[in-house]
Amino acid sequence: MSLKVGDKVPNFRAKDQHGTDFNWEEHQGKPIVLYFYPKDDTPGCTAQACGFRDEYEDFKGLGAEVIGVSGDSEKAHTKFAQKYKLPFILLSDKDKTLRKLFDVPTNLLGLLPGRVTYIINKEGIIIEIFNSMKAVNHIPIALNAVKNMK
Template sequence: MPMPQAGDQAPGFQLPDQDGNTVSLAQHAGKNVVLYFYPKDDTPGCTTEACAFRDEHSALGAAGAVVLGVSADSTERHRKFATKYSLPFPLLADTEHTLAEAYGVWGEKSLYGRKFLGITRATFLIGPDGKVKQVWPKVKVNGHVGEVLAALGGQGTTAEAPAPAKKAAPAKKAAGGKAVKKATPAKKVSARKAAPKQAMKKTAPAKKAATRKAPAKGAARARR
C-alpha cells in the first residue's frame, strides 16, 4: 500500500506490546501519537533511535504526545530490548507486518548486496483527530527526535552543551598565602667564567746568585 500523507486518515491498529498489553490507535484519541517504525530490535541504528526517544520522552509528553515504536520482532524480543535500555514507551509486535504494510513501510530492502523484505525506518505524527499531521519517510537517526519535537512545538532537553573552558594552572602560593610568580632560574655559567680571575702568567723564578764570589785582587796579594 502507498504511504499515508499529511491530511490522510491514519490507518487504525490493535497490536500487543512488550508486556502483552493490547495497544490501539483508538485508545489514544484526542492525543498526538508519534508512531515510529524501525527495522530490528537491539541493532545499532535502532538502539540509537530508541534511546533518543527515551531521553526526550518527558519533553514529548509535555508537548502532548505519546510514543509508540513498531517492528516485526516478537513480544519477547521487544521485552528484552525495552528492559536492556529502560525504554518507557510501548513497542508493538507487528510480527505479520500488517501494520507496516498499512503504512507503506514494508518492502524490499538491500544490505551488502543481499535483498530481503523488511521495514523501512519511518515516523508518522498522528494528530488528536486521527489524521496524519506529518511524515518522515526516510529517517536519519541523528537529530530525528529533535525534528519530531519541533513539529509538536516542544523543546528538547538534551541539547549539546558547549565545551568547558580550559582551566588555567593555579599559581603557587608563598608561605604568606599570596600567589607568587615562579622565579626564572638563572642561566648557568661555565666554570671558567664563574671562577675568580687569577694571574695567568707565572712569575719567572729569580736567577740564582753565584755561590762563590771571586776573591778580590788585593786580598790575594796580601797572602803572598
C-alpha cells in the first residue's frame, strides 16, 4: 500500500525520543507535518531538524505539530533533540514499519533512507507530499502548505 495525497493516514504506534508510546489517533484534530529523514546528527538531517526548530513557533501558531521520523533509536533521538534543542516529537522507526506504511522510497541505489515530508490536515488526510533529498527545502514548503489550510 502506498499512501498518497487524499488518503487518510491509518493509525500507527511508535516510540518517541523519551521512550513513550506514540499513538497516531491521539494526535488527530490538528494539522501535522510528518517528516521522514535518513539519520540523526548528519549534516543534511541536522539542517532540516534545525530548520523545523527555527520555524516551530510559526507551525504552532497555525495549530500544527511537527513530527520527525528516522530509523534511529529512542536514545539517539534523545541525544539529537537535546544537542539541537528540538522542541518536537521524534519517532523511532528501527524496524522501518513507518517507512513501509508511508512507502518512503530509498535513494542512492537503495542505500540511503529517503527524505519525504507529509502534510496532513486535522482530519488525518494527506494534503501534500514533498520528496526531496534537499533537506532545507522541506521547511518552507511545509509551512506554506499549513498556511494554505487556513
